[in-house]
Amino acid sequence: xxxxxxxxxxxxxxxxxxxxxxxxxxxxxxxxxxxxxxxxxxxxxxxxxxxxxxxxxxxxxxxxxxxxxxxxxxxxxxxxxxxxxxxxxxxxxxxxxxxxxxxxxxxxxxxxxxxxxxxxxxxxxxxxxxxxxxxxxxxxxxxxxxxxxxxxxxxxxxxxxxxxxxxxxxxxxxxxxxxxxxxxxxxxxxxxxxxxxxxxxxxxxxxxxxxxxxxxxxxxxxxxxxxxxxxxxxxxxxxxxxxxxxxxxxxxxxxxxxxxxxxxxxxxxxxxxxxxxxxxxxxxxxxxxxxxxxxxxxxxxxxxxxxxxxxxxxxxxxxxxxxxxxxxxxxxxxxxxxxxxxxxxxxxxxxxxxxxxxxxxxxxxxxxxxxxxxxxxxxxxxxxxxxxxxxxxxxxxxxxxxxxxxxxxxxxxxxxxxxxxxxxxxxxxxxxxxxxxxxxxxxxxxxxxxxxxxxxxxxxxxxxxxxxxxxxxxxxxxxxxxxxxxxxxxxxxxxxxxxxxxxxxxxxxxxxxxxxxxxxxxxxxxxxxxxxxxxxxxxxxx
Numbered sequence: 001x002x003x004x005x006x007x008x009x010x011x012x013x014x015x016x017x018x019x020x021x022x023x024x025x026x027x028x029x030x031x032x033x034x035x036x037x038x039x040x041x042x043x044x045x046x047x048x049x050x051x052x053x054x055x056x057x058x059x060x061x062x063x064x065x066x067x068x069x070x071x072x073x074x075x076x077x078x079x080x081x082x083x084x085x086x087x088x089x090x091x092x093x094x095x096x097x098x099x100x101x102x103x104x105x106x107x108x109x110x111x112x113x114x115x116x117x118x119x120x121x122x123x124x125x126x127x128x129x130x131x132x133x134x135x136x137x138x139x140x141x142x143x144x145x146x147x148x149x150x151x152x153x154x155x156x157x158x159x160x161x162x163x164x165x166x167x168x169x170x171x172x173x174x175x176x177x178x179x180x181x182x183x184x185x186x187x188x189x190x191x192x193x194x195x196x197x198x199x200x201x202x203x204x205x206x207x208x209x210x211x212x213x214x215x216x217x218x219x220x221x222x223x224x225x226x227x228x229x230x231x232x233x234x235x236x237x238x239x240x241x242x243x244x245x246x247x248x249x250x251x252x253x254x255x256x257x258x259x260x261x262x263x264x265x266x267x268x269x270x271x272x273x274x275x276x277x278x279x280x281x282x283x284x285x286x287x288x289x290x291x292x293x294x295x296x297x298x299x300x301x302x303x304x305x306x307x308x309x310x311x312x313x314x315x316x317x318x319x320x321x322x323x324x325x326x327x328x329x330x331x332x333x334x335x336x337x338x339x340x341x342x343x344x345x346x347x348x349x350x351x352x353x354x355x356x357x358x359x360x361x362x363x364x365x366x367x368x369x370x371x372x373x374x375x376x377x378x379x380x381x382x383x384x385x386x387x388x389x390x391x392x393x394x395x396x397x398x399x400x401x402x403x404x405x406x407x408x409x410x411x412x413x414x415x416x417x418x419x420x421x422x423x424x425x426x427x428x429x430x431x432x433x434x435x436x437x438x439x440x441x442x443x444x445x446x447x448x449x450x451x452x453x454x455x456x457x458x459x460x461x462x463x464x465x466x467x468x469x470x471x472x473x474x475x476x477x478x479x480x481x482x483x484x485x486x487x488x489x490x491x492x493x494x495x496x497x498x499x500x501x502x503x504x505x506x507x508x509x510x511x512x513x514x515x516x517x518x519x520x521x522x523x524x525x526x527x528x529x530x531x532x533x534x535x536x537x538x539x540x541x542x
Contacts, residue, residue: 366451
């Protein structure tokens with residue numbers, strides 16, 4: 001199960017350790033009560049930057065002060081209205097309080113009576129002031145005070161909340177994560193208005209200093225799992241974290257596997273659903289994807305829409321997705337095995353049609369399929385990288401024109417084009433892109449094995465893949481659970497989805513603190529748990 005409790009107290013200290021030589025040099029310098037001394041130190045660092053701004057003002061009429069910020073990442077309107085304006089217009093406060101009173105309580109007066117801004121703190125360390133400026137905070141230095149005011153005025157242009165492009169649904173919420181971690185945590189918190197919802201943040205990346213948020217529900221998520229996630233994140237020592245994909249590769253159990261062991265999603269409702277089940281979500285500033293750990297294989301062909309529709313329809317659709325996924329893996333290899341080694345397995349009429357179609361093709365079936373698969377991957381990659389305005393046209397030209405021309409030129413047979421097309425469609429039916437691409441890449445070694453050994457090669461390849469998947473774990477949870485190891489209770493939400501009122505407990509493999517998901521009560525007589533309890537107490541017999 002999850003790795004044992006670690007008492008390594010906070011390797012988060014790595015994020016507190018100044019990573020650069022400039023910060024190391026400033027780490028022991030305190031704010032000077034003469035503001036000019038501190039300003040001189042700051043200007044030595046930012047003096048050459050064009051977006052560095054210094055605004056000198058007088059607060060309470062005669063106390064010299066300075067406002068410092070980076071123009072490119074600070075909200076200038078907020079600085080003007082919430083900081084500079086109240087500081088420079090409070091002359092009457094100085095007259096009513098008296099000069100001596102102001103001098104003695106200058107810090108508290110600014111904090112409690114002058115500044116309108118909600119997010120203000122103070123610090124004596126120069127390194128924190130520099131870090132604050134780089135984070136978009138506005139620094140207020142007041143002559144005579146040996147502390148600086150750090151006011152959060154960070155603001156950059158972000159795209160608005162839109163429907164996730166990689167996880168579109170017909171029935172379900174239309175909002176998705178964006179690149180701002182504050183907006184993303186707000187989307188999750190708005191769906192979980194409970195005090196048990198926890199968000200722990202840390203900084204990862206010695207140069208990028210990316211904010212990473214660990215989200216979970218206290219009282220449901222396993223404490224050992226929470227500590228394991230924190231330990232793995234704290235152990236990351238890299239210069240940059242530009243997306244959630246970096247985090248995923250550092251903390252997953254087996255980074256050499258083609259199968260993802262951490263689920264990613266752009267949908268807040270998906271993240272909330274996993275948090276309620278006892279999993280942990282990881283949000284990264286700058287990434288519209290959130291990570292969910294631990295993850296099992298069956299999660300990758302489930303969608304959020306599965307729980308919004310009736311269970312019969314959903315079960316059938318899940319079967320279709322799973323068949324499509326397997327189809328995309330083995331269809332080309334089976335075609336090669338049948339055509340090259342066991343043509344007697346196909347009906348005679350069809351065999352004649354296939355033979356006539358392949359007449360004139362200069363390559364054996366395995367080479368023909370391999371070339372077509374390679375061409376399809378190139379076409380798919382080109383379509384993804386092309387602008388949307390021309391991507392559709394390129395795919396149509398590639399599939400229709402090039403495919404038809406290849407058949408007419410005798411380069412490939414028509415049946416091969418059909419097989420490759422069906423295989424590609426099968427891969428598109430998989431909801432999780434990272435799983436689909438893993439299956440696509442595994443088609444090539446399977447194809448080579450089948451081309452050499454026929455069905456024996458295909459079976460050897462499938463056994464190897466199955467053995468590998470069985471050996472995988474995600475944060476200690478078996479990857480194929482609840483199928484292997486078998487858990488009958490968990491099978492109610494795997495390939496088939498039982499009615500929601502049958503899903504009484506959270507996934508057993510997560511070992512949550514609170515296992516129960518649905519509480520039985522008399523107003524719901526069909527609840528199977530209630531029936532079971534009544535049977536135990538003998539109420540049904542009465």
